[in-house]
Amino acid sequence: MNDGELGLLLLCLGGGALLTMPLSGFFIGKVGSRQVILISGLIAAVVLPVLLMVTNSYLMACVLFIFGCSIGGIDVAMNTHGVQVQNAIGKPIMSSLHGLFSVGGLFGSIGLGFLIKMGLVPIYAAVTIAILLILLLILQYRKLLSYQKEKEIIVQFSPIDETQVSKKGFQWFRWSVLILGLMCFIAFLSEGAMLDWSAIFLRDHKGVSPEFTGIGYAAFSVAMAVMRLQGDRLVSKLNSKVVVIGGSLLASLGILIVVCSPWLSLTLIGFVLLGLGAANIVPVFFSEGGRIEGLSPTVAIPVISTMGYAGQLAGPALLGAIAQHFSLIIAFETIALLFLVVALIYKIRK
Incomplete structure (x- = not known):
């Protein structure tokens, strides 16, 4: 399998997730988020x-698409459920939930590697x-919250005023969600960019040897989880x-340090600042x-999730296009500029 075929297969994974995310809200509204979590999981x-x-490429594409659908469904359902729990208990928990998600991903990759290193065949590890x-x-x-309990929470925290159910009111609510989704797109774009481009940046622009180029993303992801x-x-x-606003400005500063620093140690500090700044934007x-x-x-949550995930998928490709026509440094500086846009939009919006 060449790189092009692998890219198309991974596109099936992302396509399945993107297709399911908008539909998940419909099913959550009908049966509740915990039911969608169970089925998708x-x-x-x-x-x-x-x-x-699976060894056949076409069959692999189908299986990856189904897997992507399940990931998209459980992602929207978990975030929706988390928001409902947060509203019910009356204190913030979304950042902690996203932090545990990051920790789970870290331990999952380490755990799978440990099982394989211990001699367990990959299929048995899976x-x-x-x-x-x-x-x-x-x-x-x-x-988890029952469907009936979720409906009660929605009525309490998202009451519908019949006098506002007009075209103008509906447009206002929809634009409110789209603005949140746009800012989420930018935040997720930065995560995707760090995953796909940080190693290449360190290799090509900082002279880091290939075996150590993953240190930038490691610094970013650990700082974000913490x-x-x-x-x-x-x-x-x-x-x-x-x-x-503070997080967006800190993330923008971190990227500029990554780009401008002549020392690797300071570059890693830049990655840490980026992770610290971007960490809590999406949960908010x-x-x-x-x-x-x-x-x-x-x-609202399916729209925000879909736009955010689209940023994570499309972002690296967009940065690749910028790097191709200009440079990878310009691409990174574009992310810094986008974080400033998030800060400006949020300040105006609030």
């Missing part, structure tokens, strides 16, 4: 080992992870405006999407 658990058994996921879903399902675990305290002590946007008056989170 079970599908993901079943399909995961199959990915390691089956082990799938079984753990199924057990977790079954054991925790009843502890800051997200502290993010709810920041939102409580400060406010969402300070967290988003999801939280706000779940508290828009007159609009259910089952409508």
Whole structure:
């Protein structure tokens, strides 16, 4: 399999997720988010080992598409459920939830590598992870909010005023969500860019040897996970405006340090600042999407998730085009500029 074929297969994964995210809100509205979490999680658990058994490219494309659909469904459902729980208990938790997601990804990759290093065949390692996921879903399902409870929370925190159900009012609510989605697109774009381009940047512009080029993304992702675990305290002590605007400015500064620094140590500090600044922007946007008056989170969260995930998928390609026509430095500086745009939009919006 060449790089082009691999790219097309990964496009099937992303396409499945993007297709399912907007539809997930409809199903969440009909049966509740915990039901969608259960079904999507079970599908993901079943399909995961199959990915390691398929050898035909066309069949692999179909399996990846199904896996992407399950990931898209569970992503929207978990964020919607998290927002509902946050509204119910009356204190911020979304940053912590996203932080645990980051920690889970880190431990998942380390755990899978450990199982394989211990001599476990990759397919058996995948089956082990799938079984753990199924057990977790079954054991925790009843502890999640019921459909009826979710409806009560929506009525309490997103009340619909019949006098506002007009074309003008509807447009206002829709634009509110789209603006959040646009800012989420930019935040996710930076994550995708760091994953795909940070190693190349360190190799080509900082002279880092190939075996150590992953250190930039590692610094970024660890800083992001740590800051997200502290993010709810920041939102409580400060406010969402300070967290988003301050975080955007810090992220922009971090990128400029990465680009301009002549020393690797300072470059890594730039990656850390980028992770710290960008960490809590997305959780705040999801939280706000779940508290828009007159609009259910089952409508707002799928839109925000879809636009954000689109940024993560399309962002690296957009930066690649900029790098091709100009340079990778200009591409990174574009991300810094976009974070300034987020800060400006949020300041005007608030």
